[in-house]
Amino acid sequence: MDDATTEVPDTPPNHLPGDNRLPRIAPLPEDRWDARVRGLLTAAPRDPGGGVPNIFTTLARHPDLYTRFMPFGGQLLRGGLLPGRIRELLILRTAHNTGAAYEWGRHLPLAEAAGVTTADVRRITQGPEAAGWTDLDRHLLRAADQLHRDARISTVTWEALAAHYEEAELIEITMLIGQYHMLAFFLNSTGVQLEPGFDRSGSGKAARADG
Incomplete structure (x- = not known):
């Protein structure tokens, strides 16, 4: 008998947000924003109630990537040709x-x-x-x-x-x-x-x- 470890399949690809095990990475709570993150998120778009959308508070866990992503995304969303x-x-x-x-x-x-x-x-x-x-x-x-x-x-x-x-x-x-x-x-x-x-x-x- 082959005793090799059988890989257990990951969550099915259509088992997406809404699963009670998610989020896998939680949005960064405001009481954990350091000065750099606070400066980044202060400039982020806000919802009508004043909250910062979860996409930004999650991505801000990687501030270097956040600073480079936002101009590119903003160009496509607000400054594009289409x-x-x-x-x-x-x-x-x-x-x-x-x-x-x-x-x-x-x-x-x-x-x-x-x-x-x-x-x-x-x-x-x-x-x-x-x-x-x-x-x-x-x-x-x-x-x-x-x-x-x-x-x-x-x-x-x-x-x-x-x-x-x-x-x-x-x-x-x-x-x-x-x-x-x-x-x-x-x-x-x-x-x-x-x-x-x-x-x-x-x-x-x-x-x-x-x-």
Whole structure:
């Protein structure tokens, strides 16, 4: 008999935030903020009640990474070339694809403010072939799905997007989707919890697993 140790499988990939064993890494409580962290989080976006979102108080446990991440994320979110509606369609589809309940819930209000409709949100969960999309919307969502599945945009989809966007915008599309994949890896793995009052329904695997 082989006495080699059998590796015990880790938590199933769709067992995401909401599990009572999570978060794996808790947000850094304010009474443990040193001067550097306090300076970083003082400048962080805040919720209406004045609290710092859990994503920032968790990431602040790695202040060197935090200081480098924030300008890049801020550029894509607030200073990018893509219109807000397009940006949020891509982010929400990526959140759905990765089952990232935190990412989904935090971006629903941003998407609504950018012109994403309730019907759009419903179609995002159904995918690019759902009825009601424009041709351009369909190509954008296909790009998000292809990058998620294949780590590249297909030639057909790329050529369709290139008919609408300049080179810099095409670069931004790939980087935006990649950025929110990276965030989903961080959020799902560390178990960052969605703050009360945000809607997690529609976030793919996370909503089904933890519902």
